[in-house]
Amino acid sequence: MPGTRFRSRLTRSLITGTAVTALAAGLAACGSNSGSSTSSAGNAPATGTVTVGALSNGAAQQTDLKVSEVASINAELPASVAKSGELVIGVGALPAGFPPLAYIGSDQKTLTGAEPDFGRLVAAVLGLKPVVTNSTWENLFVGIDSGKTDVGFSNITDTEERKKKYEFASYRQDNLAFAVPKSSTWNFNGDYENLAGKTVAVSAGTNQEKILLEWQTKLKAEGKKLTVKYYPDNNGVYLALSSGKIDAYFGPNPGIAYHVTQDAKTTNPTRNAGKFSGAGASLQGLIAATSKKGSGLAKPVADAINYLIKNGQYAKWLAAWNLSNEAVSTSQVNPPGLPITNS
Structure with missing residues (x-):
């Protein structure tokens, strides 16, 4: 491509x-x-x-x-x-x-x-x-x-x-974004420090994985932990999110916007907890x-x-x-x- x-x-x-x-x-x-x-x-x-x-x-x-x-x-x-x-x-x-x-x-x-x-x-x-x-x-x-x-x-x-x-x-x-359960009170607020202690899913080999792993390295250097999880597809991601196995999913903002509309009336609604530029912080x-x-x-x-x-x-x-x-x-x-x- x-x-x-x-x-x-x-x-x-x-x-x-x-x-x-x-x-x-x-x-x-x-x-x-x-x-x-x-x-x-x-x-x-x-x-x-x-x-x-x-x-x-x-x-x-x-x-x-x-x-x-x-x-x-x-x-x-x-x-x-x-x-x-x-x-x-x-x-x-x-x-x-x-x-x-x-x-x-x-x-x-x-x-x-x-x-x-x-x-x-x-x-x-x-x-x-x-x-x-x-x-x-x-x-x-x-x-x-x-x-x-x-x-x-x-x-x-x-x-x-x-x-x-x-x-x-x-x-x-x-933009990239974080999806969380609608009941979650956590927000990214543009600061990777807010990921300390969290478990976040991401797709392998993507731009968002690259960014998330960079944040993981920075937090580790500060003595803080960010756990990164991988699932074979988005069905697995959102099942993990609804069951509490992960705190958030980091993915493309439009895809998360779509999912929010699709699960709005289900028993496991989600919301967007904050965005981040796909080009990085600078x-x-x-x-x-x-x-x-x-x-x-x-x-x-x-x-x-x-x-x-x-x-x-x-x-x-x-x-x-x-x-x-x-x-x-x-x-x-x-x-x-x-x-x-x-x-």
Whole structure:
């Protein structure tokens, strides 16, 4: 996969950690094509209204958002894109999807999720018809490289390594988070010292494991203990959490947000006990719309995002998907990304 080794593993963790059997079955119905056009909830020409959270299987609050084309931003588009009248949006959610960001919806055939929803909102501001394509993670980048895909909205982290080939317009924080039982009074509060004496589960080979083990080493040097546990899948993690075998689970913030919505009405509800940047303490990681370097798309896409931020649709989109804790105040073109030395 393009980008850093640990970031790729983080993405895989989000995919495997939140997929459920029904969604996987729905994805299987789409076939094995690794770069196919996909029906997307609300995937229609801009009409002034974009519906977000459709067919979400309870992961989102379906919301209709009024969005109009902004002629001054449309005028910034590269001539080829403007002439086509379409924005080809790439999502790398095959084969299993990664709720709540991109996955097959409750009708078992339609791509839904926060990422394709946001791509459609941006397309509406640009005055373009959104054409959402779903592929494997690897083929998402192949599509961008070849020019078949205009822009990727697929939980892509802004990294300095990726800037060699791509340009970015940031739109969401790249965060990790702690899941705890809803009854727990413990909170992370951004300080690893609060993990002293705790038992925390994490997925092996991920960015979050790397960070957690660094904290474990620091606490050990202070004479304090942090116990790290591993489970084969998220079912095991949440069973351990509900039975008190672990105090918390450290994983991707969107996956935890999804799980909180799914177990809210069960006998073992969970909550988010605090977030941490996926890039570490010294840099806030950012998720960004990704286009081919030199394509000229990053600036109009960033301006469209800033229009959505200014006019309130951005906040409503995040709230619909329970991701308000990943909001950014502004979209930036090629902001500082995860350093190459953190690969």
